[in-house]
Amino acid sequence: MEQIIVQTTSEQYPVYIGKDAINRLPDFLNSAGYGKSKLLIITDKKVASLHLETVKMLLQNEGFSVIDFVVPEGEFAKTFEVFYQSHTYALEAGLNRKSLILALGGGAVGDLAGFVAATFMRGVPFIQIPTTLLAHDSAVGGKVAINHPLGKNMIGAFHQPIAVFYDLAFLHTLPLSELRSGFAEVIKHGLIQDQTFFKWLTENISGLDELIDEQLSYMILKGVGIKAAIVKEDEKESGIRAFLNLGHTLGHAIESEMGYGKISHGEGVIIGTIFALKLSMKELDLRFDLPGLIKWLDSLGYRTSVPAELNSEKLIAVMKKDKKTVTSKIRFVLLEQIGIPKLVELSDKTIHDVLVTMYS
Numbered sequence: 001m002e003q004i005i006v007q008t009t010s011e012q013y014p015v016y017i018g019k020d021a022i023n024r025l026p027d028f029l030n031s032a033g034y035g036k037s038k039l040l041i042i043t044d045k046k047v048a049s050l051h052l053e054t055v056k057m058l059l060q061n062e063g064f065s066v067i068d069f070v071v072p073e074g075e076f077a078k079t080f081e082v083f084y085q086s087h088t089y090a091l092e093a094g095l096n097r098k099s100l101i102l103a104l105g106g107g108a109v110g111d112l113a114g115f116v117a118a119t120f121m122r123g124v125p126f127i128q129i130p131t132t133l134l135a136h137d138s139a140v141g142g143k144v145a146i147n148h149p150l151g152k153n154m155i156g157a158f159h160q161p162i163a164v165f166y167d168l169a170f171l172h173t174l175p176l177s178e179l180r181s182g183f184a185e186v187i188k189h190g191l192i193q194d195q196t197f198f199k200w201l202t203e204n205i206s207g208l209d210e211l212i213d214e215q216l217s218y219m220i221l222k223g224v225g226i227k228a229a230i231v232k233e234d235e236k237e238s239g240i241r242a243f244l245n246l247g248h249t250l251g252h253a254i255e256s257e258m259g260y261g262k263i264s265h266g267e268g269v270i271i272g273t274i275f276a277l278k279l280s281m282k283e284l285d286l287r288f289d290l291p292g293l294i295k296w297l298d299s300l301g302y303r304t305s306v307p308a309e310l311n312s313e314k315l316i317a318v319m320k321k322d323k324k325t326v327t328s329k330i331r332f333v334l335l336e337q338i339g340i341p342k343l344v345e346l347s348d349k350t351i352h353d354v355l356v357t358m359y360s
């Protein structure tokens with residue numbers, strides 16, 4: 001069992017990572033003073049069918065009072081409607097300010113449940129119990145949100161969990177497509193902060209269907225470590241936290257233009273990352289074997305070009321609403337070198353000229 005402490009300006013919390021990490025939950029709750037609290041597990045339909053019973057039984061056997069609210073899978077959970085329904089359920093079930101919310105699932109469940117926790121009676125504590133590879137990123141750092149038709153994660157808050165229990169056994173039921181989505185954020189963490197780790201990934205990961213626990217655990221520890229270090233310096237994205245957005249400017253625009261849930265978050269991020277690397281080579285003289293990277297990504301089953309049905313002008317218009325953008329120019333995370341990111345504002349013409357090369 002590994003433990004990483006996340007320290008922000010105002011909060012400090014543990015991330016337990018490993019097999020059987022979930023077994024630590026009852027003791028944690030008792031020692032943190034939640035022994036008598038009503039616990040609300042928010043999870044999605046798929047995760048409920050696979051893992052809800054395990055978590056509920058663990059808590060009920062130790063005498064906790066636990067209820068659950070099951071939401072639709074994926075981006076369908078990150079809507080106003082489901083957000084509202086979650087609040088209605090919590091109110092009707094008699095949750096109060098001493099209650100605690102547990103997010104059991106991937107990033108979509110974590111983002112929704114965290115935002116419900118951030119807003120229920122002006123804020124109650126919550127715990128992340130990630131069940132996807134992607135959630136090594138989403139469960140740490142306190143960004144919680146739902147989507148708006150005009151943009152990804154547009155309605156949200158910063159609300160740190162009080163703990164994260166990352167039990168690798170939950171990941172054994174993940175389909176290949178979800179491992180692929182999650183691995184995109186692992187690659188991102190290497191690219192923005194750790195050249196050696198990025199090189200290790202390209203040299204050691206040749207198929208996502210054959211990942212073993214040791215590799216998963218190594219990647220999660222690295223990713224959480226990188227994220228925790230960035231969030232420690234800049235909890236609310238006034239500076240370096242924006243580097244965690246590598247590939248997301250175009251990635252989010254692709255997700256919202258295709259319709260949330262039509263392409264996974266990670267697949268959008270990979271296309272956005274290739275775009276950011278092309279821009280970096282043009283604007284910052286980044287020296288990088290992009291054909292080699294694309295070949296590797298292709299072999300892992302990623303889409304590496306912008307879907308043909310998406311209009312480049314419309315994508316640029318959507319990117320203008322990106323949260324990083326504060327002037328008329330869109331702001332991108334680019335790389336001066338692998339491991340050395342930089343925020344750069346670019347003209348529409350520069351963006352357009354490179355974007356049109358992103359169609360196959």
Ligand SMILES: NC(=O)c1ccc[n+]([C@@H]2O[C@H](COP(=O)([O-])OP(=O)(O)OC[C@H]3O[C@@H](n4cnc5c(N)ncnc54)[C@H](O)[C@@H]3O)[C@@H](O)[C@H]2O)c1
Pocket residue numbers: 044045046047050073074075078105106107108109110111131132133134135137138139140141142143144153170171172173174175178181182185265
């Ligand atoms: N808050 C953040 O910092 C942050 C960071 C990265 C991504 N995100 C958000 O996270 C979301 C994507 O995360 P995700 O892919 O983990 O989300 P997800 O919750 O949508 O999970 C993906 C799919 O996998 C299924 N699933 C989850 N765990 C499973 C398991 N153990 N076995 C089988 N199936 C399982 C879910 O039912 C769902 O269908 C996006 O909305 C993205 O915007 C947030």
Ligand SMILES: O=C(O)C(=O)C[C@@H](O)[C@H](O)[C@H](O)COP(=O)(O)O
Pocket residue numbers: 137141143152153185237241242244245248323
């Ligand atoms: O934690 C962060 O900061 C990130 O940017 C992590 C991203 O992987 C994640 O997708 C995040 O939700 C994007 O945030 P947003 O502010 O661009 O919506």
Ligand SMILES: [Zn+2]
Pocket residue numbers: 137185248265269
């Ligand atoms: Zn992301």
